[in-house]
Amino acid sequence: METVNLAQIAQCAGVDRAAVVNWRHRHPDFPAGVAGTGGSPLFLAGAVEAWLTAHGKHPDGFTTPACRCGTPPDTVPALSPLAAADQAKRARDWEGEIGALTQGHQKLTTARWAPTRQGDRLTVTFEAQGDSPAFTETYEVVSSGDANWPEQNELRLVEHTAPSDDLAGWFAGSPEFSDGDAIETAWMEAGPDRLTLTRAGVVLHEGSHILPAPAEAEAEAGGTGGFFREGYIFSNQDGYTAPEDSWKFDCRHVTTTPTGERIAFGFVRVGADSKWAPTGLGRADWDRAPWTWATSDA
CATH class of the missing domain: 1.10.1660 (Multidrug-efflux Transporter Regulator; Chain: A; Domain 2)
Structure with a gap:
C-alpha cells in the first residue's frame, strides 16, 4: 500500500x-x-x-x-529554478524562463526565515547518476571575510558523503551575486526540494526530495546525532536501563538562549505508566543519556 x-x-x-x-x-x-x-x-x-x-x-x-x-x-521530478528556466528556454517559452528564475528568487528572499544567518547549516542532496551513488553535502553559513563587503556571507563545506573529496564542495564560497544570500546559488541550481536548512538545531526548511545528513543518519541508526530535534520523540532506553526508569521525551520546540545555550522544550515521562509532564532539557541532559529516536510514544 x-x-x-x-x-x-x-x-x-x-x-x-x-x-x-x-x-x-x-x-x-x-x-x-x-x-x-x-x-x-x-x-x-x-x-x-x-x-x-x-x-x-x-x-x-x-x-x-x-x-x-x-x-x-x-x-518525483524536482526541478530547480535554474533547471525549470532552462526547460522553458528550450521550449522557447521566454516568459516561463523569466518567471521560473523570478519565482525561485522570490521564494528564497520572502521565506519567513530569510535571510540566512551565520551559523545556519545547509544540507544539499545529490541524486545518484550512473555509477555515482546519491550523497549529501553540509555547509555552514560564515562571513566571507571581505573587508569591502563585511555583511556578505558565504558557504563553508563542513562534511559530505560523496565517494570522493573531488566531488564535494560545489557550492562552497560566495554566491554568484555579490549581494545575494549565501545559499542563493544552491537554492537556484540544486533547488529547494533538495535542500535542508537548520538554525540552532531547528529545521527551517526541508525539501521533499532529500537524504538525511550524516548526523541525522547516525541518529536514525541509533546514534546521538548532536541534540534533540523538534517534532521527534526520544528515548534513553539502551537495553540496560530498567523499563520503569527509562525516559521518553517528546520534543516540541528547540531554541537558543541569549548566552548561546540550546534548550529543548516538550513533554517527558519516566516509565510506561507515568503521565507526560512539561519540561525543558539542555545540553547537559542530552550528554547525560544515550538518547535515540523512539519508534513510538507508547
Whole structure:
C-alpha cells in the first residue's frame, strides 16, 4: 500500500513540515504511522488523504497535478529554478524562463526565515547518476571575510558523503551575486526540494526530495546525532536501563538562549505508566543519556 512521509504531506497541504508535526500532536484522530522510524514515520496515503479532506486541509485530495503526495520520492521530478528556466528556454517559452528564475528568487528572499544567518547549516542532496551513488553535502553559513563587503556571507563545506573529496564542495564560497544570500546559488541550481536548512538545531526548511545528513543518519541508526530535534520523540532506553526508569521525551520546540545555550522544550515521562509532564532539557541532559529516536510514544 502506498505510503507518504511528513514532508510529502506538508507539500500536499501547502504548509511546512512543522505544521504537520503539530497536527499529529494536537489531533488524536491523525493517522498513526505504519512504517519508518520515530523521526521519519510513514503513513498510509489513503488514510492521510481522508484526514486532510475531513479537516479541510486539502479538499482536492492527492490527485491534483500540483501535489506530489503519494508519489514515491525517487520518482518525483524536482526541478530547480535554474533547471525549470532552462526547460522553458528550450521550449522557447521566454516568459516561463523569466518567471521560473523570478519565482525561485522570490521564494528564497520572502521565506519567513530569510535571510540566512551565520551559523545556519545547509544540507544539499545529490541524486545518484550512473555509477555515482546519491550523497549529501553540509555547509555552514560564515562571513566571507571581505573587508569591502563585511555583511556578505558565504558557504563553508563542513562534511559530505560523496565517494570522493573531488566531488564535494560545489557550492562552497560566495554566491554568484555579490549581494545575494549565501545559499542563493544552491537554492537556484540544486533547488529547494533538495535542500535542508537548520538554525540552532531547528529545521527551517526541508525539501521533499532529500537524504538525511550524516548526523541525522547516525541518529536514525541509533546514534546521538548532536541534540534533540523538534517534532521527534526520544528515548534513553539502551537495553540496560530498567523499563520503569527509562525516559521518553517528546520534543516540541528547540531554541537558543541569549548566552548561546540550546534548550529543548516538550513533554517527558519516566516509565510506561507515568503521565507526560512539561519540561525543558539542555545540553547537559542530552550528554547525560544515550538518547535515540523512539519508534513510538507508547
